[in-house]
Amino acid sequence: xxxxxxxxxxxxVNKIGxxxxxxxxxxxxxxxxxxxxEKDSVLGELISFYQILDKELEKSKNPAKCHAGxxxxxxxxxxxxxxxxxxxxxxxxxxxGNVTSILNIGSSIYSRLVIEYPELSQVIHKMELSTNxxxxxxxxxxxxxxxEKIKIPCVFLNPDTNLCMVYDYRPIVCRYHGLGYLPVxxxxxxxxxxxxxxQGVTLSDxxxxxxxxxxxxxxxxxxxxxxxxAMFDMLFPIFYFCYLFTSGKDNFDFKFESMKKLNRTKYxxxxxxxxxxxxx
Numbered sequence: 001x002x003x004x005x006x007x008x009x010x011x012x013v014n015k016i017g018x019x020x021x022x023x024x025x026x027x028x029x030x031x032x033x034x035x036x037x038e039k040d041s042v043l044g045e046l047i048s049f050y051q052i053l054d055k056e057l058e059k060s061k062n063p064a065k066c067h068a069g070x071x072x073x074x075x076x077x078x079x080x081x082x083x084x085x086x087x088x089x090x091x092x093x094x095x096x097g098n099v100t101s102i103l104n105i106g107s108s109i110y111s112r113l114v115i116e117y118p119e120l121s122q123v124i125h126k127m128e129l130s131t132n133x134x135x136x137x138x139x140x141x142x143x144x145x146x147x148e149k150i151k152i153p154c155v156f157l158n159p160d161t162n163l164c165m166v167y168d169y170r171p172i173v174c175r176y177h178g179l180g181y182l183p184v185x186x187x188x189x190x191x192x193x194x195x196x197x198x199q200g201v202t203l204s205d206x207x208x209x210x211x212x213x214x215x216x217x218x219x220x221x222x223x224x225x226x227x228x229x230a231m232f233d234m235l236f237p238i239f240y241f242c243y244l245f246t247s248g249k250d251n252f253d254f255k256f257e258s259m260k261k262l263n264r265t266k267y268x269x270x271x272x273x274x275x276x277x278x279x280x
Contacts, residue, residue, distance in 0.1 A: 091169025106242025
């Protein structure tokens with residue numbers, strides 16, 4: 001009987017009702033949208049941040065001049081957080097099925113780039129072995145310089161249509177490119193944004209994302225109570241994450257399915273323990 005099953009089934013940790021609006025902001029009912037992602041999980045918090053970010057970007061006085069089929073940004077190499085990568089993979093699985101083909105493509109790209117740009121893997125290796133913030137920041141700056149030299153299509157870009165295959169699940173940098181800025185300069189030429197979108201505009205026309213700074217830090221910073229350590233989420237190019245998930249050399253414990261329910265504490269513990277193994 002349905003009532004008996006309902007009584008015997010364990011209570012959901014997530015407080016959202018099946019018919020409530022999904023926290024992602026899509027307007028759909030939770031049961032028809034992200035019902036398999038717990039609200040308080042790492043991915044659930046990421047979805048909530050995306051909703052806040054998108055609302056801020058709507059305030060821009062300089063609407064994006066991007067159009068369907070424009071893939072200029074998609075052919076640049078940039079770094080995203082591990083949680084963002086997992087959410088993009090989640091979106092791909094939801095839309096197209098198994099994500100293995102994407103992971104294999106990204107992994108093969110990284111294997112080729114290691115040969116063409118050996119400094120790329122060297123810098124990534126340094127970042128993974130960093131034990132303090134100064135070393136990590138220095139290696140991060142070196143990674144940015146390496147990525148600027150490489151022009152290669154994103155693995156989530158459809159080569160036939162030049163459209164993003166996971167647009168609704170895209171990372172933070174893909175959402176604000178050309179619309180928002182962080183106050184690191186008074187000159188739009190110095191900002192890491194699409195120059196096509198800022199021609200003839202001033203900073204007052206753009207959205208200052210500094211207001212979201214604390215939210216972004218909270219989203220990216222994880223504290224492991226078990227190991228008494230705080231760390232930022234892994235930040236690497238998409239193709240490197242693909243390599244980690246397919247190479248089998250890393251003992252990478254983050255699983256796509258478990259990420260839908262994994263809370264911040266367990267995520268931090270798993271990430272720290274993985275980093276320890278890398279240093280052994």
